[in-house]
Amino acid sequence: MAVAELSPSYTKTHFHSSQLSFLSTRLANFRHCAFRPLPRARNSLTISCSVAPNQVEAPVAVKNEEPKNKTECYGVFCLTYDLKAEEETKSWKKLINIAVSGAAGMISNHLLFKLASGEVFGPDQPVALKLLGSERSFQALEGVAMELEDSLFPLLREVSISIDPYEVFQDVEWALLIGAKPRGPGMERAGLLDINGQIFAEQGKALNAVASRNVKVIVVGNPCNTNALICMKNAPNIPAKNFHALTRLDENRAKCQLALKAGVFYDKVSNMTIWGNHSTTQVPDFLNARINGFPVKEVIRDQKWLEEEFTEKVQKRGGVLIKKWGRSSAASTSVSIVDAIRSLITPTPEGDWFSSGVYTTGNPYGIAEDIVFSMPCRSKGDGDYELVKDVIFDDYLLERITRTEAELLAEKRCVAHLIGEGIAFCDLPEDTMLPGEM
Amino acid sequence: MAVAELSPSYTKTHFHSSQLSFLSTRLANFRHCAFRPLPRARNSLTISCSVAPNQVEAPVAVKNEEPKNKTECYGVFCLTYDLKAEEETKSWKKLINIAVSGAAGMISNHLLFKLASGEVFGPDQPVALKLLGSERSFQALEGVAMELEDSLFPLLREVSISIDPYEVFQDVEWALLIGAKPRGPGMERAGLLDINGQIFAEQGKALNAVASRNVKVIVVGNPCNTNALICMKNAPNIPAKNFHALTRLDENRAKCQLALKAGVFYDKVSNMTIWGNHSTTQVPDFLNARINGFPVKEVIRDQKWLEEEFTEKVQKRGGVLIKKWGRSSAASTSVSIVDAIRSLITPTPEGDWFSSGVYTTGNPYGIAEDIVFSMPCRSKGDGDYELVKDVIFDDYLLERITRTEAELLAEKRCVAHLIGEGIAFCDLPEDTMLPGEM
Numbered sequence: 001m002a003v004a005e006l007s008p009s010y011t012k013t014h015f016h017s018s019q020l021s022f023l024s025t026r027l028a029n030f031r032h033c034a035f036r037p038l039p040r041a042r043n044s045l046t047i048s049c050s051v052a053p054n055q056v057e058a059p060v061a062v063k064n065e066e067p068k069n070k071t072e073c074y075g076v077f078c079l080t081y082d083l084k085a086e087e088e089t090k091s092w093k094k095l096i097n098i099a100v101s102g103a104a105g106m107i108s109n110h111l112l113f114k115l116a117s118g119e120v121f122g123p124d125q126p127v128a129l130k131l132l133g134s135e136r137s138f139q140a141l142e143g144v145a146m147e148l149e150d151s152l153f154p155l156l157r158e159v160s161i162s163i164d165p166y167e168v169f170q171d172v173e174w175a176l177l178i179g180a181k182p183r184g185p186g187m188e189r190a191g192l193l194d195i196n197g198q199i200f201a202e203q204g205k206a207l208n209a210v211a212s213r214n215v216k217v218i219v220v221g222n223p224c225n226t227n228a229l230i231c232m233k234n235a236p237n238i239p240a241k242n243f244h245a246l247t248r249l250d251e252n253r254a255k256c257q258l259a260l261k262a263g264v265f266y267d268k269v270s271n272m273t274i275w276g277n278h279s280t281t282q283v284p285d286f287l288n289a290r291i292n293g294f295p296v297k298e299v300i301r302d303q304k305w306l307e308e309e310f311t312e313k314v315q316k317r318g319g320v321l322i323k324k325w326g327r328s329s330a331a332s333t334s335v336s337i338v339d340a341i342r343s344l345i346t347p348t349p350e351g352d353w354f355s356s357g358v359y360t361t362g363n364p365y366g367i368a369e370d371i372v373f374s375m376p377c378r379s380k381g382d383g384d385y386e387l388v389k390d391v392i393f394d395d396y397l398l399e400r401i402t403r404t405e406a407e408l409l410a411e412k413r414c415v416a417h418l419i420g421e422g423i424a425f426c427d428l429p430e431d432t433m434l435p436g437e438m
Numbered sequence: 439m440a441v442a443e444l445s446p447s448y449t450k451t452h453f454h455s456s457q458l459s460f461l462s463t464r465l466a467n468f469r470h471c472a473f474r475p476l477p478r479a480r481n482s483l484t485i486s487c488s489v490a491p492n493q494v495e496a497p498v499a500v501k502n503e504e505p506k507n508k509t510e511c512y513g514v515f516c517l518t519y520d521l522k523a524e525e526e527t528k529s530w531k532k533l534i535n536i537a538v539s540g541a542a543g544m545i546s547n548h549l550l551f552k553l554a555s556g557e558v559f560g561p562d563q564p565v566a567l568k569l570l571g572s573e574r575s576f577q578a579l580e581g582v583a584m585e586l587e588d589s590l591f592p593l594l595r596e597v598s599i600s601i602d603p604y605e606v607f608q609d610v611e612w613a614l615l616i617g618a619k620p621r622g623p624g625m626e627r628a629g630l631l632d633i634n635g636q637i638f639a640e641q642g643k644a645l646n647a648v649a650s651r652n653v654k655v656i657v658v659g660n661p662c663n664t665n666a667l668i669c670m671k672n673a674p675n676i677p678a679k680n681f682h683a684l685t686r687l688d689e690n691r692a693k694c695q696l697a698l699k700a701g702v703f704y705d706k707v708s709n710m711t712i713w714g715n716h717s718t719t720q721v722p723d724f725l726n727a728r729i730n731g732f733p734v735k736e737v738i739r740d741q742k743w744l745e746e747e748f749t750e751k752v753q754k755r756g757g758v759l760i761k762k763w764g765r766s767s768a769a770s771t772s773v774s775i776v777d778a779i780r781s782l783i784t785p786t787p788e789g790d791w792f793s794s795g796v797y798t799t800g801n802p803y804g805i806a807e808d809i810v811f812s813m814p815c816r817s818k819g820d821g822d823y824e825l826v827k828d829v830i831f832d833d834y835l836l837e838r839i840t841r842t843e844a845e846l847l848a849e850k851r852c853v854a855h856l857i858g859e860g861i862a863f864c865d866l867p868e869d870t871m872l873p874g875e876m
Contacts, residue, residue, distance in 0.1 A: 110548065113769050119557055143763025147770040150691050150755070152704045152777075253588050266590045317588070325581025331551050332585040339590075 095126045095157055097212075099172040101203065102179025102221060103131035103161070104140035106327065110334035111176065116148055116156040120338050121345070128158035132168040132179065165206035173212045176337060177203060177231065180221025190414050190426040193226060197418040200227040204234025211238065216383055218244045218340055220333070224278050225357045225372040226411040232359065232372070233419035241384065245357025247274040247282065247374040248343075249329070249336035254284035254314045258291060261310070262299050268292045273376040273391065274355040276404025277411075282374070283400040284314045288391045307396065347381040353388045354378075364389055367401070371408045533564045533595055535650075537610040539641065540617025540659060541569035541599070542578035544765065548772035549614065554586055554594040558776050559783070566596035570606040570617065603644035611650045614775060615641060615669065618659025628852050628864040631664060635856040638665040642672025649676065654821055656682045656778055658771070662716050663795045663810040664849040670797065670810070671857035679822065683795025685712040685720065685812040686781075687767070687774035692722035692752045696729060699748070700737050706730045711814040711829070712793040714842025715849075720812070721838040722752045726829045745834065785819040791826045792816075802827055805839070809846045 084090045098115055100108050108131075114120055115127060129148065133141040141161040148159050162168050169175060180199065183192045200219070207215060215238060219228035228245040232238075251274050259266035271290045275283035286306045291299040300306060321329045343354040357374040360367050364387060367373055376388040393401075407428070412419070414426040522528045536553055538546050546569075552558055553565055567586070571579040579599040586597050600606050607613060618637065621630045638657070645653060653676060657666035666683040670676075689712050697704040709728045713721035724744045729737040738744060759767045781792040791814040799807045802825060814826040831839075845866070850857070852864040 109769055110551070113548070113773065117557065117773075119555065139762045140764060143759050143767075144769075146755075146759055146762065147767050149694050149698075149704075150687065150767070150770040151773040152690050152693060153773075154705050157703075249588065252590050255590060256587050260587075265595075266587075267592050317584075321581050321584055324577045324584065326578060329581075329585050329588070331547055331582075332588040335551065335555075335589040335591075 089126070092124045092126055092155075095128055096121070096174070097128045097130060097170075097172040098174045099130045099132060099168050099176065099211075101132040101165075101168075101175075101177045104133045104137035104144060105178060106330035107178050107220065107333050107337075109144065110331050111178070111337055112144065112148065113151065114334060114338055116151065116153040118153070118155045120341055123155070126155050126157045128160075129156065130168045130170075130172060131159070131161040132165060133161065133163055134179070135163055138163060165203050166210055169203075169206045169215075170210045171212055172207075172215055174341070175203075175207060175211060175215055175217045176220065176341075177217065177227070178220045178337075180227065182222075189223075189428055193223060193411060193414045193426075194418075194424075196221060196223065196227055197230045197415045200231040201234045201418045204231035207231070208235035208237050211235075213238065214242065214383070216242050216244070216344065218246055218337065219357075220246045220337060222278065223411065225276075225374070225408055226415055228357060228372045229359075229412065230415055230418045240359040240361065243359060243372065244340065245278060245372050245374065246333075246337060246340055247278050247355050247357050248340040249333050250274040250278065250282055250284065250314060250374075251355040252332070252336050252339065253317045254289075254310075257310060257313050257317075258286065258289060258296060258300065261302075261305065262291050262296075264291060270349075270352045271376075272355065273353070274374045275397075275401050276374055277408050278357060278374065279404075279407065280315045281400075281404035281407045282315060283397065283404055284311055285391075285397060286310060287394055287397050288376070311400075343377075344379050344383050344385060345381055346379075348378040352378075356385065358385070358387075363387055365391070365393075365401075368405055368409055371405075371412055373405070373408060527564070530562045530564050530593075533566055534559065534612070535566045535568060535608075535610040536612045537568040537570060537606050537614065537649075539570040539603075539606075539613075539615045542571045542575035542582060543616060544768035545616050545658065545771050545775075547582065548769050549616070549775055550582065550586065551589065552772065552776055554589065554591040556591070556593045558779055561593070564593045564595045566598075567594065568606045568608075568610060569597065569599040570603060571599065571601055572617070573601055576601065603641050604648055607641075607644045607647075607649045607653075609648070609650055610645075610653055612779070613641075613645060613649060613653055613655045614658065614779075615655065615665070616658045616775075618662075618665065620660075627661075627866055631661060631849060631852045631864075632856075632862075634659060634661065634665055635668045635853045638669040639672045639856045642669035645669070646673035646675050649673075651676065652680065652821070654680050654682070654782065656684055656775065657795075658684045658775060660716065661849060663714075663812070663846055664853055666795060666810045667797075667850065668853055668856045678797045678799065681797060681810065682778065683716060683810050683812065684771075684775060684778055685716050685793050685795050686778040687771050688712045688716065688720055688722065688752060688812075689793040690770070690774050690777065691755045692727075692748075695748060695751045695755075696724065696727060696734060696738065699740075699743065700729050700734075702729060702737075708790045709814075710793065711791070712812045713835075713839050714812055715846050716795060716812065717842075717845065718753045719838075719842035719845045720753060721835065721842055722749055723829075723835060724748060725832055725835050726814070749838075781815075782817050782821050782823060783819055784817075786816040790816075794823065796823070796825075801825055803829070803831075803839075806843055806847055809843075809850055811843065811846060 100112060100115070102108055103112065112129060112131070115129060118125065121127060131141050131144065145159050145161055148156060160168070177200070180196045181192070183189070200221070207217065217228070217231060219231060221227055224245040228243045232240050232243040251272050254274065255269040255272050256266050258269045269289060269291050270293070271288055273285040273288055275285055286296045289296045297303070297306070318329060340356060343356070348354065353376040355374050356377050357372050358377065360371050360373045361369045363373070363375060365375065367375070376391060377385040378388055379385045410428045414424055414428065416422050416424045538550060538553070540546055541550065550567060550569070553567060556563065559565060569579050569582065583597045583599055586594060598606070615638070618634045619630070621627070638659070645655065655666070655669060655676075657669060659665055662683040666681050670678050670681040689710050692712065693707040693710050694704050696707050707727065707729050708731070709726055711723040711726055713723055724734045727734045735741070735744070756767060778794060781794070786792065793812050794815050795810050795812040796815065798805050798809050798811045801811070801813060803813065805811055805813070814829060815823040816826055817823045848866045852862055852866065854860050854862045
């Protein structure tokens with residue numbers, strides 16, 4: 001797949017990890033450190049970690065091992081802990097690397113602590129957090145890393161920070177891409193697509209070059225569907241199925257609104273699909289959703305509310321929250337990211353499903369191929385998913401799905417230059433908003 | 439205990455829940471709602487919850503029961519779920535009420551979601567969150583409640599918001615008092631003590647009047663030791679042992695700094711005491727702390743670092759973080775609150791202890807009686823604690839303990855009017871800072 005149209009101005013500036021690989025040969029005689037400090041290169045920085053091995057007198061379960069190709073680690077400030085050497089950690093799984101972009105932002109400030117505490121991947125899964133930020137946010141990244149240190153999470157074994165995606169994505173098994181530029185005053189949606197598209201094209205290339213071959217990518221930064229498509233197209237060596245755009249917060253909000261209307265607790269609402277784009281054209285599907293196992297329409301006999309108010313309530317929830325709270329919904333967004341990850345690593349309950357923005361190629365619904373579209377998914381808990389086949393459609397639902405599909409196809413034409421499909425032609429049907437935009 | 443000196447200007451404004459009790463008689467025929475909306479009185483507000491019971495056609499596990507004296511609940515918008523009626527919830531414990539003050543602030547924004555997710559009290563403990571805010575923050579409180587709704591936490595069964603402590607503290611088993619006014623420009627520490635002292639005197643009275651008779655109170659709002667003392671003195675019917683001032687973040691930071699210096703993972707550091715005040719006079723105790731079970735001094739043979747740099751590093755960590763991160767450490771503070779709660783509800787590991795600011799009366803260390811002082815504690819996991827007896831002291835440690843003790847005694851003299859001890863006489867030895875203050 002050709003990606004020749006990518007803006008070279010962005011790609012030129014990153015710092016290839018291979019340039020540092022000579023350093024790894026100098027590590028053999030040194031211990032590694034819990035928080036692995038990074039080389040003091042232009043775009044990465046040491047986290048405070050004043051290890052002085054000569055002062056360690058008492059026996060410590062540290063293993064002198066041949067360093068792997070850890071280019072971000074140098075000098076004496078590298079300690080690796082042998083988790084198999086200690087009673088309380090020897091039954092643990094192998095450490096996994098998790099990258100989080102936009103790591104100095106508010107969503108990440110919630111998410112990183114959830115990842116580190118064990119509530120996402122479980123109490124026997126040690127984690128390495130790799131924080132991707134910007135030049136501007138670098139000091140804040142250090143602050144986040146310091147707060148992670150002060151939290152003493154037993155499962156958190158490594159933290160590194162950098163502004164170079166090629167460094168951060170090295171060997172990651174999960175890439176949670178939160179960072180994106182918000183739409184500035186007067187910016188057209190086309191401008192937003194371009195500026196963020198370039199970031200995600202670059203990150204796709206970096207994932208393609210250095211991430212685990214089966215890395216799972218969840219794109220949260222908006223416009224997330226098209227950002228996910230761009231990222232995927234720039235990472236041809238990673239399965240297209242591994243890319244997700246987050247629509248889980250929309251799903252959660254839709255469940256809550258149905259529960260409130262029906263007067264039941266939200267855990268009684270199941271089979272909730274968000275179709276299409278994470279924008280105001282999104283389609284919360286009340287035709288297939290269920291309450292206490294019954295079709296929604298049999299429980300909420302208010303067709304007008306369902307058709308006119310429900311969808312709007314879900315779509316506008318973000319905006320209402322911004323008005324009340326003065327900022328966007330970081331806490332519940334991070335909860336929904338955790339939900340999205342858990343849905344992929346635990347088997348989906350019998351008969352239920354979850355929504356995720358995934359690649360449409362081969363979908364059974366007749367949705368246009370080659371876009372990222374939120375659809376109903378089930379997982380065996382192995383990180384993979386399959387699309388749900390037994391869903392029904394009516395004219396109302398199909399009409400709305402067609403509208404969100406048209407928007408995504410238009411967004412795709414806007415970013416043709418970022419996905420190797422020639423020159424962009426931007427004919428967005430209308431200047432739709434992201435959920436929460438005012 | 440006389441509390442006659444309390445400023446009447448604050449106490450006059452609250453809205454007694456008894457004034458609403460007549461409403462409860464109107465509830466018998468209505469279901470209750472998951473998020474119990476509050477009466478639209480001056481100082482409490484309904485959370486959006488469009489329950490329309492007439493539309494519920496499918497069987498729903500909702501029980502029509504006689505309402506308890508829930509004065510904050512009115513109209514048709516009240517549903518109570520019978521957790522014993524459903525397979526997945528019938529083995530759950532009884533719902534507990536948890537009050538959080540400063541609920542619209544950043545620390546609470548982390549903490550509330552941890553409480554709701556089950557990671558604090560466990561996967562079989564349903565919770566009711568009672569959010570206390572101010573008139574100014576009321577819209578933000580609604581936003582927080584909406585985000586809690588959208589998070590679909592199965593264990594979160596009730597959320598209520600109010601600016602009246604007498605309403606919020608009704609029947610609470612935990613009161614997590616985060617809210618406090620920060621020191622404004624040019625404000626003397628005496629002024630800070632007075633302004634926050636009045637808030638905590640009021641909250642102590644409210645706890646005394648309406649909270650569970652065995653409520654556990656953790657004071658986080660600064661100056662937290664003296665605020666806790668004031669709160670306790672105004673709640674004579676609640677055991678003095680139930681009041682805590684949070685020094686757990688200091689303990690965690692101290693452990694991390696010792697680990698980094700020794701080149702070991704932080705989980706190898708134990709028996710870490712913070713003595714005294716949560717201020718820059720605090721004393722992180724490296725004499726009794728252990729690394730891998732060995733006395734710290736046997737592992738870190740750098741007495742100068744221990745005596746001169748270590749304590750300063752711990753005390754100044756908050757300030758360094760504010761510089762880097764641009765705001766104070768909300769995430770790690772909320773983690774340390776969770777640690778503090780867990781330390782009281784799970785048995786302390788054999789041979790270890792934790793720090794908490796607790797009432798000194800009857801302490802075995804010779805510390806002045808009748809103040810709130812951080813000391814080493816152990817718990818059987820029943821919510822209670824006992825002071826650790828086998829600690830040692832040397833001249834260095836005693837000298838520093840005496841200094842922080844003098845500061846707390848001076849703070850106490852400053853708030854004499856708030857604890858029923860006559861007229862305040864403010865002779866603070868120096869204008870010490872809170873950790874993190876610049």
